[in-house]
Amino acid sequence: MDLTAQIIDAINGWLRWAATQLISPALSAIGGLLFATPFFDRIREVEELWTVVRNVADALLVLAVIAAGVLVMASGTFSSRYTAKLLVPRVALAAVIANASLVIAGALIRLENGIVLGLLGDEPAAAVTQQLAALLRGPAQSQFVGILVALAAAALGLLLVAICIGRDVVLLIATVLAPLALATYALPQTEELARLWWRVYGALLFVQVVQAILVLVGLELLRHTDWLGGPVPDLVAGLVLVTVLYLLFRLPFAAYQWAFQRPLLQSAPVRTIVFAARAAFGGA
Numbered sequence: 001m002d003l004t005a006q007i008i009d010a011i012n013g014w015l016r017w018a019a020t021q022l023i024s025p026a027l028s029a030i031g032g033l034l035f036a037t038p039f040f041d042r043i044r045e046v047e048e049l050w051t052v053v054r055n056v057a058d059a060l061l062v063l064a065v066i067a068a069g070v071l072v073m074a075s076g077t078f079s080s081r082y083t084a085k086l087l088v089p090r091v092a093l094a095a096v097i098a099n100a101s102l103v104i105a106g107a108l109i110r111l112e113n114g115i116v117l118g119l120l121g122d123e124p125a126a127a128v129t130q131q132l133a134a135l136l137r138g139p140a141q142s143q144f145v146g147i148l149v150a151l152a153a154a155a156l157g158l159l160l161v162a163i164c165i166g167r168d169v170v171l172l173i174a175t176v177l178a179p180l181a182l183a184t185y186a187l188p189q190t191e192e193l194a195r196l197w198w199r200v201y202g203a204l205l206f207v208q209v210v211q212a213i214l215v216l217v218g219l220e221l222l223r224h225t226d227w228l229g230g231p232v233p234d235l236v237a238g239l240v241l242v243t244v245l246y247l248l249f250r251l252p253f254a255a256y257q258w259a260f261q262r263p264l265l266q267s268a269p270v271r272t273i274v275f276a277a278r279a280a281f282g283g284a
Contacts, residue, residue: 030157034164036113036116037109041109054099058099061183108201108202108205211248222240
């Protein structure tokens with residue numbers, strides 16, 4: 001065997017080893033993050049931070065009551081748009097949901113986890129990821145193109161793990177800041193911030209349900225390959241899984257785009273806050 005062939009075999013062997021070493025850890029991490037959302041309401045540190053934010057929100061709600069009173073008194077002079085019948089229920093509802101936001105967030109997380117568990121049925125996350133890893137080991141042990149497919153799947157898996165971690169971090173921050181965000185519903189001028197919180201929290205939380213459905217659909221397509229004309233080689237199965245992983249990676253970005261239906265700085269209350277902050281710090 002000539003030197004060139006030995007070098008090629010050594011490179012292929014190293015790539016094959018790298019692919020097999022990366023696939024299982026990446027998919028195991030995905031299984032732990034993709035199919036379950038942490039119960040943030042059960043974490044003591046989160047509850048303590050949420051309590052501090054809730055106290056601040058309650059103090060701001062007192063200011064909202066004063067602002068609502070000013071709007072009601074001014075409505076007779078400038079406009080009949082703001083009345084006590086409109087503003088009092090808004091302030092009361094904002095106070096209730098702001099103080100109950102941790103319970104609401106916990107209930108939403110339990111609902112989402114229950115839906116995902118119901119979709120997976122008898123196939124827990126570990127079993128699903130084991131099937132994905134088994135389907136990718138075939139291409140990794142075959143020709144050079146198959147090794148590249150397995151490496152691409154491992155890279156996408158690592159990126160998906162990073163996205164899942166980022167999603168959980170954003171949900172954690174949103175859970176802590178929920179009292180402030182939901183308290184903004186008290187006034188019509190700031191209610192867009194409360195609506196934005198609902199969109200962001202709902203989109204990032206329930207995108208996991210769509211991801212679980214996508215994984216199950218992908219596995220079913222690979223179990224029943226009639227749509228591909230019959231049994232498929234390992235390379236084609238690997239390409240299908242790479243496609244599924246790519247779609248899983250893109251779904252949180254689609255959820256983000258839906259939540260932020262327009263740029264955040266174009267929102268009237270956000271512009272007001274930004275301008276006020278600039279004026280305050282500029283004057284200082």
